[in-house]
């Protein structure tokens with residue numbers, strides 16, 4: 001029988017995982033999402049046929065897995081509100097919140113719960129998510145498999161050994177869809193300047209990213225080798241790549257990703273256990 005999964009919070013991230021689960025055949029009747037606002041829940045009910053609930057505790061009562069998918073800033077209130085029910089029910093809890101440490105989450109939930117911290121991303125919606133997972137000592141082998149099954153249903157799931165590695169995962173994949181969307185915007189704008197209609201430039205840029213990702217995924221060649229295969233000596237690509245390297249693309253990426261991971265650490269400090 002499929003696990004009964006309750007999402008506390010029904011926003012972008014929960015919606016993306018739910019959409020991916022439904023596409024992958026998880027029964028809609030075994031998925032519940034909560035939000036204080038039925039206006040948020042109605043479209044999810046209509047689109048996916050899942051169960052919805054405005055009362056968090058009621059939605060947790062029959063859950064095998066509870067996914068905490070609210071903004072980090074309200075996580076403490078939400079966890080404290082669920083403490084009694086979670087301690088009684090003892091489901092596997094998966095937090096997708098950036099930053100918030102297992103120590104804080106456990107303290108707010110009353111402690112000792114099987115807790116997985118997960119950093120997913122929104123391409124989960126189309127089955128192409130990339131998630132990092134970290135298990136606390138309370139998580140048994142079967143629950144680890146449950147978390148793997150849930151996240152693999154919507155993409156790639158990679159376990160990390162140390163909790164702090166999740167901040168790096170946030171920089172590499174959690175936040176990273178936005179880097180590529182920014183790149184699409186920039187390529188479209190530049191394509192328009194070069195004389196293409198915006199829609200044509202956008203379609204070509206997106207299809208090229210898809211093609212490059214599919215070629216690189218599982219390839220026997222490194223990205224560097226694949227890049228060199230496009231660069232004819234003295235040709236056009238060489239000129240573009242030289243420009244990107246000289247303009248400091250690698251440094252810019254490193255700095256942006258360090259800022260991302262630093263913000264996750266900062267959020268853990270700001271919002272952490274009190």
Ligand SMILES: NC(=O)C1=CN([C@@H]2O[C@H](COP(=O)(O)OP(=O)(O)OC[C@H]3O[C@@H](n4cnc5c(N)ncnc54)[C@H](O)[C@@H]3O)[C@@H](O)[C@H]2O)C=CC1
Nearest residue numbers: 009010011012013034035069070071072096097098120121
């Ligand atoms: N958006 C993204 O790409 C990613 C987000 N995350 C994490 O996912 C979490 C949620 O982020 P988003 O989905 O982007 O936010 P969002 O703002 O889209 O969704 C939050 C949801 O929580 C609901 N909510 C508010 N108060 C609530 C309460 N008391 N009880 C239950 N539900 C409540 C809201 O109605 C909303 O549906 C965050 O902790 C974030 O760090 C993690 C990875 C990627």
Ligand SMILES: O=C(O)[C@@H]1CCC=N1
Nearest residue numbers: 097098170174175176
């Ligand atoms: O921007 C954020 O804080 C969340 C976490 C990773 C992606 N979105």
